[in-house]
Amino acid sequence: MVLWGCIIDFFTYESTKSVVIKNWSVGIINRIVQVAIIAYFVGYVFIHEKAYQTKDTGIESSVMTKVKGFGRHYDRIMDVADYVFPQEGTNVFCIMTRLYVTENQFQGRCPDSWPFTCTMDDDCKKYYGSVLSSGAITGKCLTEDNESPGVCEVEGWCPTENEAFKTKPMIDIRNFTIFIKNSINFPLFDVTRGNFPSTMTSDEIKNCTYHPEKSPFCPIFRVGDILNYTEQTVEKLIEKGGEIGINIEWKCNLDIDLDYCVPLYSFTRLDKPFEKNAISKGYNFRFARYYKSDNGTEYRTLYKVFAIRFDVMVTGNAGKFDMVPTLINVVAALTSVGLGTVLCDIILLNFLKGAEQYKAKKFEEVSPAQIEASLTPSPDSRLSLKPGTKSSLDSGMPSL
Amino acid sequence: MVLWGCIIDFFTYESTKSVVIKNWSVGIINRIVQVAIIAYFVGYVFIHEKAYQTKDTGIESSVMTKVKGFGRHYDRIMDVADYVFPQEGTNVFCIMTRLYVTENQFQGRCPDSWPFTCTMDDDCKKYYGSVLSSGAITGKCLTEDNESPGVCEVEGWCPTENEAFKTKPMIDIRNFTIFIKNSINFPLFDVTRGNFPSTMTSDEIKNCTYHPEKSPFCPIFRVGDILNYTEQTVEKLIEKGGEIGINIEWKCNLDIDLDYCVPLYSFTRLDKPFEKNAISKGYNFRFARYYKSDNGTEYRTLYKVFAIRFDVMVTGNAGKFDMVPTLINVVAALTSVGLGTVLCDIILLNFLKGAEQYKAKKFEEVSPAQIEASLTPSPDSRLSLKPGTKSSLDSGMPSL
C-alpha cells in the first residue's frame, strides 16, 4: 500500500501556476519581445548561422603547384627549374625576380666588401664575431695606402659578395602562370573535392586563366593578375620581393547539391605590416651552387635572390543537417521565448497603473506567523497536503 | 526601521507556485520525457562526449622522417640522398619513382621538341610568350625540308627535354621504409608524448614494421604497405606519382593512464578528387643539377621527376576532468529536465479530458476590471501585500 502511494506520487505532474493578466500594454510588449526572440532565432541562429547543421571545421587539404613560363635575366633565359624554390611544387614556393651572382668563390682570405672601415688592425679586432661582415673577421686591416681608410680582412668564401651594381628585375614574371591543384577532404562527412571540376577537358584547362567573374574555377593563375589583385605597387614587389597569400576558401553546405561546394580565391600581401619599416622590406635569401675544379678544390657561385613568395592557404568548413544540434537549438529557442517575461514582469510590477494589485495577485505571501500557526495541529492543512512522502527530487525539480 | 524592512524584504524567498495534477497519462509522459532527457545527458553528453572534461585541441606537433632503401633506375642504384626531396626529413617529402633525364643543357637556341608545328616564321610568332613550349619562342621556324612541317626555334636551355621514350618506374620503392618520429604536446595540460614508447629497444625498432594489428606502435612503415592501405592501384601510383596522406591521430583521455595516449595511423590518397580528370593526374616536378665546364660555362642536367608525395598530418585532442565544464553541464542537465513540462502542458491543457478544468486551475485570471475595482481603496488587498517597497529587481528576478 505504501509502495502504491509512492508510485502514485511519482506519476503526479506538477505544472507552474500562472497568473493571466488582461492588460493591453504588457500583453503587446510581451508578444513583441517574443516575436523579436523568435525572429533572432529563425533569422540569425537558424538561417544565417545554420545552427541546424553539424559543422566540420577540420578541413584536410593538399596543394600541388606548378609554375610555367620563361624569364630573361640579362643574357640568360631561365625556366622553372632555375627560378622556383623549392622545386617540389608545394603550397609555399618562391619565384625569383632579381638576383646578384658572385661567381667562383673559393675558401680563403680577402678584403671585406662591407661595412667596416679601418685604419689599423685594432679597428677590425673589435668586430670579431660580427655577423654583419661577409666572412669571419680575421682582425687584420687591409689598407691600399696610408691615406684612404682600408677594409677589414675576412676569412671564408672569397671574393665576397658585392652589391654595388644594382641589377634589374626579371619583368617577365608577370606572364608566368601558376597551376594550383588543391584537393580537400572533410573527414567528418567523408567528402572530398577538387578545386576544378572533373568535367573540364584538357584543352579548357590549358587555355584558361583565372578571373574572379569570367572563369572563377580555372586553376591557372597569371602572376601579373595575382599581383594586381593584391592592390600593391607591382614594380616595387618585383624589385624588392614580398610575400603573397593565395587564400582558397571552401564553405560547403552539404544539404544542397555537392556541385555548389566550390573554392573561392582571394589574394593578399602577407608582409603588409612591414611596408613602412626601416629595414627588411621585401624578401630575399641566399643560396649557392657548388662545383669542383680539376684539382678537386670545391668552389661555388653565390646567389642573392630577391623573390616573391606565394603561400597557398586553404581554409573552410562544411555543414550538414543533424538532429542533435537542431534539437538543442529548438529547445534553446523555446526556452528563450519565455525570457520576455523578465522584462514584462519588471514593467507590470513597477510602472503600470495597478502595479500593487498585480503584485498582490502574482505573489502569495507566506509569513512565518502563518506557518507557525499551522504547525499547531490543524487537520485542514494536512488534508490539503496529503502526500507527505514526496522526495526532494520530486518537489524540487518541477520548479525549474 | 525602514532599512530593517528593506533587509527583511531582501531576504524573503520567492518560489513559483505549482499545480500538482494527479493524472496518470500526463504523469507518465512527464516522467518518460524526463528520463529521456536524463538519458541523453548521461549517455551522450557525459559518457560519449565527455562533457565533464576540459578539451585541448591546440595540439603542437613535430615530425621527423627518414627514408631508407636502395632503388635501381636503369643502370644506377639510387639512395636516399638521390631520391628524396627535400632531404631534411620534414613532414612532407617526395620519393622519386620515375624520371626523365636531359643531360648537358647549355644556354642557346635550338628546335623545340613540343608542341607547335610550323611551316613559316609567322606560325611561330603567334606563340610569342607561350608557356607551353620548352623555351622562349624566338619566332623562327626551323624546317628540315620543304615538305614535312618544321618546329619553332626556342631560346633557353638546349637541347630541350624529350619525353618520346617512356621510362620505366623504380619498382624497388615498395621495399623502402619510412621511419616517422612524431612528438606532440598538449600545451594546456603540459603533456608531451612520442609516437613510440621509450621502452622499445634499439633492436625492436630496427626490426619491426608497422602493421595495424600486429605492431600498431612500430614507427617504421614499408612504402608498399602504405600504398596498399590506401586501396589504390599501386602500379599506377608508382608510374604517374601521387600524394599520400599519413594521418596520425592522438585522442587522449588524461583521466586514465597516460600509457593509453597513443597514436592511431591511417592512410589516404590525397589527390583522389583528380583521379578522373582529363589532365594532371599524378604528381611530377622538374629540377636541375648545375655543372661548370672547363672554360667556366655553366651547364645543367634537367630532371623531370614523377614522385609520390607523403604528407604526415597530425591531429588530435586531449581531455581532462575539470570542475567548470562539469558544473555547467550538470546545471544544463538539471535545467533541461524541466523542459518536459512544455510538452506535458500542451497535452494537459488541450487533449485531456477535463482540459478546461485544468486550465482553470493552472491559470488564474486577473482582468482589468478586478484591478480597477481594487484600486478603489480596499484595505484587504493592501493588507495581503504589505511590502510596498519591493525593488524592481526583487520582484522581477525570481520569476526567472
Add this chain to the structure above:
Amino acid sequence: MVLWGCIIDFFTYESTKSVVIKNWSVGIINRIVQVAIIAYFVGYVFIHEKAYQTKDTGIESSVMTKVKGFGRHYDRIMDVADYVFPQEGTNVFCIMTRLYVTENQFQGRCPDSWPFTCTMDDDCKKYYGSVLSSGAITGKCLTEDNESPGVCEVEGWCPTENEAFKTKPMIDIRNFTIFIKNSINFPLFDVTRGNFPSTMTSDEIKNCTYHPEKSPFCPIFRVGDILNYTEQTVEKLIEKGGEIGINIEWKCNLDIDLDYCVPLYSFTRLDKPFEKNAISKGYNFRFARYYKSDNGTEYRTLYKVFAIRFDVMVTGNAGKFDMVPTLINVVAALTSVGLGTVLCDIILLNFLKGAEQYKAKKFEEVSPAQIEASLTPSPDSRLSLKPGTKSSLDSGMPSL
C-alpha cells in the same frame, strides 16, 4: 466578435504565480547562491573569459627567417648558404652543427662499411634487400684473407660512408643570429600586425638581441640564447642535433589600443619525448652535391648532417566587443541567477521546520476527483475560465 476575442486572448500576459516565503534561512541561502552565480559570471565569464567579445581564432600568419653568422668546421668557414636548409628562409629551417663528408663517390661496387660481416657469399645473400647496408647488397662476400671475417659487397655510390672517426661540432653556432619577421592577420577584424614595431629604426634592429625582459620586441635571436631558454644541455643538442620550437603567441584585445597587441615568444625542445629512447636521439639527415668529371661521369659528395631544426609556430586569437555574444551571455547570466531556487526549494521543502506547510502553500493539488466533479456542469468554473479558445501555444509557452 470571435476575432476580437482571439486578439484579446492573444495579447493577454501570463506570468508565473509565486509564493513569497518570509524565512531568514532560505532567504539568505537564496541570496548567497545568487551572489555566487553573479560573481561567477562577472568575474570568470565576463572579466576573465571576456565573454562579451567575438573571438577570431583563425589567425593567418607568415614567417620569414634569416640566419647570420660564420662557423668554422675544421678547415673551412661556412656561411648561411652552406649551413642552412632550406635556404628560402621559411618558418622551418635547420642549422647544421656537425657533418660527415664522404667525397668523390662514383656509381660502382665496393665493400660495405657497415653492419654485416660474412665468411661466404651465402652470409650476404640472406641480406638481399636490406635497408641497413650502405648500398644494394650484391650477395658477394669480400674477404681479405681466410681468417678474419669479411664484409658484404654493395652496389651503389662508392666508397661508402664511414663514420669511424667522430667529427667535432661547429660550436660557433651559439653566436649565430636568427632574424624572424612574422606578420599576422585576423581576417574577421581585418587587423594585421608585425612582430616588431615600424617605429624601430634600422640601427635599433641591427644592434639589438632578444631578451624576455630587456628587449622583448627585438626580432633578432641569438641561437645560444634560444638553446639556453629551452633548458637543455646545449652541448648534447649541438652534437646530436634536435628540434627547437619557437612559439610566437598573439593574444590581442582589440578593445584596447592596438599597440598592446604584441607577440610573446617562448622556446621549447620539441623532440623531448625521445630523450630517453634507445635510438634516434637528435636529428640528422643526408644530402649530396653532384659534380661531373671531365669525361662526363657524374660523381657526388655525400654529407651526413647533424642539425638543429627550428620550427617557428604562430598561435593566437583576437577578441573585440560585440553585441551578440554580450546579449547571449547577459541572458545566460540572468537565467542562471534563477537556478538558486533549485537548491532553496530542496531545503525549504525538506529540511526546514514547517516544510509540510510550505509544501501545502507551494503545491496546489488537483485530484482527478475534483476534475470529474467539475465536469458535471458547473457554471462557476466556466465563468472563471472564459477564454475557451486559447491556443496550445498560448497556454503552453508561458509555463517555460
